[in-house]
Amino acid sequence: MAGEYLLQVEGLKKYFNLGKGRILHAVDDVSFAVRPGETLGLVGESGCGKTTVGRTLLKLYKPDGGRIIYRDEDVTHVPARRQRELCCKMQMIYQDPYASLNPFMTIGEIVSEGLEINKIGKDRAERQMMTYDLLEMVGLTKEHANRFPHEFSGGQRQRAGIARALAVNPEFVVCDEAISALDVSVQAQIINMLLDLREKMNLTYLFIAHDLSVVRYISQRVAVMYLGKIVEIGSAAEVYAHPAHPYTQGLLNAVPVADPEFEKSKQYKAMTGEVSSPINCKPGCRFASRCPRATEKCRTEDPLMKQVGPDHFVACHHL
Numbered sequence: 001m002a003g004e005y006l007l008q009v010e011g012l013k014k015y016f017n018l019g020k021g022r023i024l025h026a027v028d029d030v031s032f033a034v035r036p037g038e039t040l041g042l043v044g045e046s047g048c049g050k051t052t053v054g055r056t057l058l059k060l061y062k063p064d065g066g067r068i069i070y071r072d073e074d075v076t077h078v079p080a081r082r083q084r085e086l087c088c089k090m091q092m093i094y095q096d097p098y099a100s101l102n103p104f105m106t107i108g109e110i111v112s113e114g115l116e117i118n119k120i121g122k123d124r125a126e127r128q129m130m131t132y133d134l135l136e137m138v139g140l141t142k143e144h145a146n147r148f149p150h151e152f153s154g155g156q157r158q159r160a161g162i163a164r165a166l167a168v169n170p171e172f173v174v175c176d177e178a179i180s181a182l183d184v185s186v187q188a189q190i191i192n193m194l195l196d197l198r199e200k201m202n203l204t205y206l207f208i209a210h211d212l213s214v215v216r217y218i219s220q221r222v223a224v225m226y227l228g229k230i231v232e233i234g235s236a237a238e239v240y241a242h243p244a245h246p247y248t249q250g251l252l253n254a255v256p257v258a259d260p261e262f263e264k265s266k267q268y269k270a271m272t273g274e275v276s277s278p279i280n281c282k283p284g285c286r287f288a289s290r291c292p293r294a295t296e297k298c299r300t301e302d303p304l305m306k307q308v309g310p311d312h313f314v315a316c317h318h319l
């Protein structure tokens with residue numbers, strides 16, 4: 001149905017050529033769709049390709065295959081001018097705000113840079129007012145505008161990074177581990193702020209995190225990634241209540257709970273075995289080397305996505 005989705009990703013691929021015939025399959029045939037106003041959580045272990053998905057969607061990497069459809073427009077390959085417009089619509093919040101904020105610019109300059117480049121606001125004075133408004137929106141004040149990133153706490157820096165991303169009035173925001181580097185108490189504040197901003201600014205998020213516990217409170221839908229592929233995707237309610245892929249079950253099992261009885265009663269097996277290499281991948285399920293259910297078929301044949309519930313899809317031969 002036209003207009004049902006803000007973003008549709010079909011068979012997206014991003015490979016890195018490491019030289020000497022070694023090709024790293026960072027994102028390998030990834031498909032998902034996000035409705036306006038919704039948050040899709042994207043989880044998986046370090047190196048599974050989450051950031052590469054985000055960066056490829058924003059064209060910071062050139063896609064090697066598949067299609068990216070934004071508001072019913074195929075934006076996979078568009079002229080530079082259209083791409084610049086799209087850059088305002090699609091923004092990213094980074095894991096490490098310290099590394100992503102220029103240390104030689106004040107917070108005010110960092111936040112207003114996007115306004116200037118995109119000629120938002122009629123003059124300098126108006127852009128300054130807009131910058132102050134943005135700082136206030138993320139819980140900072142206009143007094144912060146003249147300070148440098150190193151004068152800020154981690155949480156304040158992340159707020160500044162969020163203000164910078166929101167300055168150009170985006171519709172779709174990739175939050176790449178936006179809270180992972182922060183203290184737990186600060187994490188909750190930032191998550192709540194992101195939830196508020198989602199309402200206020202009609203934002204749609206792709207919310208990237210390592211583990212399922214973090215995305216639980218913010219996502220309506222969840223996608224679980226393993227070595228370049230999505231292995232399970234569905235409504236958060238379904239995926240948390242009935243995780244069907246052995247990897248998702250393993251991830252949920254890994255979330256510690258402060259209750260020894262519950263810890264003992266955990267129903268899913270812990271993950272063992274070696275992680276396969278994402279370089280020059282052969283056919284077959286990439287999780288097979290760690291999977292308690294793996295059979296010969298898993299080692300030779302790629303599992304296809306199967307529907308297991310109303311909004312719940314899983315790629316596994318042994319459901």
Ligand SMILES: Nc1ncnc2c1ncn2[C@@H]1O[C@H](COP(=O)(O)OP(=O)(O)OP(=O)(O)O)[C@@H](O)[C@H]1O
Nearest residue numbers: 016024026045046047048049050051052053210278
């Ligand atoms: N620019 C690059 N050149 C070569 N390889 C890359 C590049 N960027 C990422 N990779 C590789 O692609 C794979 C996916 O990396 P990516 O950063 O997307 O993972 P991630 O899921 O975001 O991990 P993390 O949770 O640690 O942030 C990894 O094997 C990584 O080493």
Ligand SMILES: [Mg+2]
Nearest residue numbers: 050051052176
């Ligand atoms: Mg990453």
